[in-house]
Amino acid sequence: MTQRFLLACTAAMMTCAAAAVPAHAADPAPQTPTLSAAQRKVLIDATRRFRDVDEALKAGYLATDLCVPGMGWHYVNPQLAGDAAIDPVQPEVLLYVPGRDNKPRLVGIEYFKADADGKLTTDTDRPTLFAHDFDGPMNGHEVPAGAPPMPVHYDLHVWLYLTNPAGQLASENPRVICP
Incomplete structure (x- = not known):
């Protein structure tokens, strides 16, 4: 120099x-998107009871037979998934993995909203949760045989009960392995 x-x-x-x-x-x-401690507390308080999968079933969540690598088993509440509202204390989907004695163990939650116009090229209706944009719009994923096809949609995963090295709001958790 x-x-x-x-x-x-x-x-x-x-x-x-x-x-x-x-x-x-x-x-x-x-920066990896993350929730504040207060936001996380709201979600944990709202979903803690679903650590018991029987409580999820009583609340209208239906088990899917498909384990998605990186996500686990999706328990979907059709009523919540079918409306346009995003309510932080009412997630559309609960994410489970096998726990002790193969009883499902809650690891996270997922928010879901169908895309209004069904087009992958527009996103004027992208929802947010605590100012975090949802992923999408994306094509529907594989669904169990006999189930209606999933529409173009937005979703946001929140890993509340299992640390995700990819981030608290990442779509997939490498620690979730399907049997």
């Missing part, structure tokens, strides 16, 4: 730092 370059850097440290470091290295790492 020349004396002139060093003097210039001393005079304008920020400018030189930006010039000396590639743009991609100077950018801060993207």
Whole structure:
């Protein structure tokens, strides 16, 4: 480095730092979306009772036969999934994995909303939860035989009861392995 370059850097440290470091290295790492402690408490208080799968069944959640790698078994409440409202204390889907004695163990929740126009190219009706955008719009996923096809939709997973190394609001949790 020349004396002139060093003097210039001393005079304008920020400018030189930006010039000396590639743009991609100077950018801060993207933040993994997460919930505040208060938001997390609201969701845990609302869903704690569903740790007992029998309580979920009593509340209208229906088990699916399909275990989705990275997500687990989806227990869907058709009434909640069929309306357009997103209510933080009433998730449309509960996510379970095999627990002790193969009894389902609640690991997370999922919010779901069908896309209003059914087009993958528009997202004017993208929902949010606590200011976090839902993923989508996306095509419907595989459904059990005999079930109606899933529409183009938005969803948001929240890993409340099983830490997700990919992030609290990531779609998939690498710790969830289907048997």
